[in-house]
Amino acid sequence: MSREQIDAAIKRHADFETLYDRPYEDKKKVRVAGPFTVESLSPHRSLAFGGEQETRGETEAAKDADAPSFEQSILDNLTAAGIQNGRRKERIRFASFETYAGQYIQAVGERATDEEDEAPSRIGVAIGPQYGTVSASFIKNAAREANRDGAIDLLAILGFAYDPQVTGVTEDDGITVETTDEGFANVASVRKLGRVPVLMVRMNVDLLMGEALKKTGAGNLFTVFGEPDIEVATTDDDRVVVDLRGVDVYDPTTGEVRSNDTGHIALWMIDTNYNEESFFVRDCYFTGDNDPYRRLKTALKADIDPDAWASLNATTSRPFAKPTTGKIAVKVINDYGDEVMKVFEVQ
Template structure:
């Protein structure tokens, strides 16, 4: 919406008229409309719930001010910026992004699930990964051509960064560390990030590298191969070959998916009050969320219905299922529980996960000591024999990966056996580190069963009658004040203008009732209110051209909702008791069994199903 421009609306006739009435004051009308609906959304939200509002750069500042007013500025969570197109002509600079304003019902109780992107050297969160550990164990900086990708990295290498081992400030616990024949210690204004046994475990894990006189921690890219998703998304743009869009303002599925995944769990309820093409419902259904979506456009609802009914989704493994428990047990190397499974989606899915290995997790891992001692009894005798065979005095860290060609055959065999045991020890230590490290769950990557697919679950499409909006002009406000003071008489009131039953009676008196036979119509001679329990009006009409006069009881359905068979039966009995000839039931919707009831004794029952477009109602009665 751009300040009341008619080019921004759909071409559906009822929407064109609604647009002209609704946005007569441009952005002021829009902000009023938005404030009212945001207030309703706030009241519907659970205490841990979130609301996401997408808006362009023209009005993002205005909409944020409205959200601050409705939700409170303390409940602001983030301003998400996402790229929507690859390029756009402009006289100055191209604008290629939209905004999503994220607010919480209660910031302190907000439900939030972190999402992650794959980490790559040079990207956000991975700018310092410029070293390599080659398959031979040699650690070195990348050269200039390797950094820019001109040449491939060596086969089997690990990307790493030397990470500082010192923190600011002195500590009384600090002691010098002997590592590979050299002494290292912090400066007078720094201290080790770990002490004692922790430092020794880092040594045993082979996680140190020296840069000059400074000892640094070896931090592999694979130790934490993801980086948290930030509030600027540049991977969401579309082009001529991107996702098909039905509406210009349609939100991209990836954007909606991230919003849902960040703020809900499987089984939670998602509401989209502007259905559009049904993207929110589509994504919520795929991700195992319950959903409600509404729209004033019949075209939007038809598109969303078709989209949902024709969709095929992956089959995600439920945590509360036998397959899910077996998968979880395999991932965690534990025994699956023997309790009953209920296939409860609210227990979530089984997600992929990545280890989060840190210096702290290595320093606090006592299994490293046990593994080191177990392999020391194997490696030390081999090293002693190897030194004797070669005439060297190698320490463990000095033994080369390859012996010179002149080495005696006995040394070659000992050397191979030593390195085989050394590599096995390192693998066991690395596995222990990964098993004891924290993990981060990838909520956007649940495990799937490729042998099964899923379709949308049962859902209903319901229509509601338009609600009345009482106008609030200056004249009407004065009349309301006078009525409150007791200065307004019944003769001054035009109650029929605001009474739904009166509107229905006026419509029936003017339009009559069309019957199944073509051209056959009931035209009422009179129609008046009736003080019954179910019958709201009584009418008279002439049967045929010169037939007898008949009395009709009229059941007026609710302004919204459905008339059920039990309502028809109750109204029919009331009509029979009061000697009516015909019962005419008027409603915006009937339940499935109502159409089966067309007679009760001698009483004929007619059902009149209205549509919104059937009414010619004075301006101000319905929006």
Template structure:
């Protein structure tokens, strides 16, 4: 499933349609044959977008045009607009996966306008009062809400007479809509009502207490029900319905317009895999925090023993003996509503069995009651309340008869509900209240912006970024100059706010890799010594490697600089091992990603645009030896993080900052030199890092288990097969550094 793009008309309708055409084409290619796409659009251009989607997907793959009501009407010259549209298309309509959703019928709402009667346990039917219809909660619990339906039809059918409560009824000029044995079974089930001249079918509200969701969603107005954390945040109800209609647990959902992460949050809640994309770091940060801080219900899996037992309880059948593997693709155990019809009652032979079994008790009780009160009551004539003048024996017989009579009806009703057709409520899986769930593991990845090269009429490459005056890309968008301007204003921040390199001068330098000379005072401007720093700036879109640093350090040493300061968005893993060449220290400053927008960034110097975060100070010890915890086995090792080596500009020294400067650290216990895989994670926050998580989970935490995570010493692990481990450390500013160690 692919979720909606929101309509943003930045450069006019034609530009937007071109933008949308490209993305819809990609979405179509990504979809499986059973997949579907939802596009949310305003009404002013819905016909244009509908035509575009017909062109891309084919008009035969159009599924529905859904009207969603918003909180309030938008301004207009004529009638205000209060709705959006969601266009639903299938990749292949004949293979479309679709799950019907339902809404509950409500006497004071939708779907139940004809249900205006109620029946008591003694079979008396009366009309509901106005106050009861307007406030269904006031209806007594011993009343069953119903409406009457015709048992006859105008066309050919059956002609016969049937006795009901001592009277004979015929279909008169019409025809019975069912055979006689079917009607007799309906009478046994207490589903027939007799008036003076005709019989009617008692259709209970609980027989079909839901009605299908249509393409008009009038209950999606956000109003005060949506606490927005993002300007274009969509109501979760809208996304949830789209997702539940078109996917099953384990299916993949793509949302190319992440925003605040509503689609990802809903997908995570309902057990769907998800991918969401955005160009804004703010949006991704909001989405990540929202998902990681959320607490989700734990739904019973159909492929689990608990799920099998619940399914057995619902269907009144023996539990399945199939082995279970906890596979989410098998779905959840859902609540369901019976879809009871007269036909399903007629085909339920269990009603006769229940009737005969209870008659063996009820008939003797009725005869003894008649003898006790000198009456000749048939079953339907026995009063609900006993007479005050009755002897005690008669009162006891009466109470026992009604107890059995009500029990018979309850068992028949349960049989009818169990044997009837059911509709699954895909938005109501059964929840295990004893368990709580948080988000499964997910990653946040990024691709640096890239340039697209075209070919002109002479087969020459065209680089739009290198064209003069094209979008400010001339001379590589003056990237180096922009960085230097921000560097001059912002300076280079260390791990502590008081440790900062503030340049007194920053001038261009005509080197191959060194692009500027910076001057600053070590130890204070009044009493300190002035230092010359060589400035090396990495690529705008790319990673700085160790060979780059070595070459830049050689150039700095040849030019007699005191220190080399490198500025880059990313460094490769091996560059972390390089911190000095000869007498020249190498300070690696990581540039804030906001500098990608440097041309539009207001340069105030208040942000941490350039941050130096040194190497982690690590000890690798024998887990079973004297320096280890003693918890390990022979051959296992442990990692102890002592802190981070930080360059202090006031003294020019490099010293360990201690573990207090570390927010969290991770270990890849078998590093393959290609990707860092988190196998151990530890948190060293000054405050209790699990306090908020405990609050979210609302559960008791195993303190010993948490203690192993809130530690500067890792758990024991086996020596790596690859011969290397990697340690990644993140400070409280969110900066990270990774170092590889040979073991």
């Protein structure tokens, strides 16, 4: 409010005057979104100081010595919920857990299987940081630890978020990447170090509630989101085009990877000039079966440009200029809200 408006309010001798939160309403406009917040784990880390300062987790644990540790709380929920890929019948169920005295692996679970099930029966569990992202080096070191054990059949890396470099862990890092020709696209399979397959599992942020979260096993607390199959090409006029071909889906019940189409992808975004520090959404595309945003188009009516919308409801991006940073980043989000990001070098 201006000074004159404040003076006028005082002159009216009002007992109470609201000077804020009085928006102007325009009934002709269509509201397409309500209030929302954006939360994210920081991709940055702080190097440890020489004095080994106490972490936030250690401070919280010191307040209640009888409270279960973060790792134990995760294992308790993992026992109740298991690991799934979004499909009801495709889930890894655990019969029991035993502690593991490793630097990266906290426990080894005995899988509850049927007689005809040939999937891995002993699964190592490596839990990522409580407040941070899982790095590529963490995965490589945990995989080497599982390989040295000799009795672990599958390694599950649990994390709330993963560094973009994780999807770039390939043969150059000593990890083999198998492929499958099922479906219409060749997609990356389960990563391995030696003989041990490595499965990346995304934890639901609800697990940060600790003991306040009921262990019913009903929620999607631990899910596997397959790696997207993406092709980056250059046009004749030296511009870049990104093509999203599909997503591989890991079946926890059989240990196999199959190739799926883009029907279960809600949206995908491109940072056309990725600087390795922040992801800026410069291009955004909405996919999914049966045109999921049909109701939004109906509500907006004449405000929608059909040609412009057709270019957004696509799995092939519009051409864009080559990045000055030499890199682009592509982030894919499925119907369950799980996301994965891949970084590509573009010369």
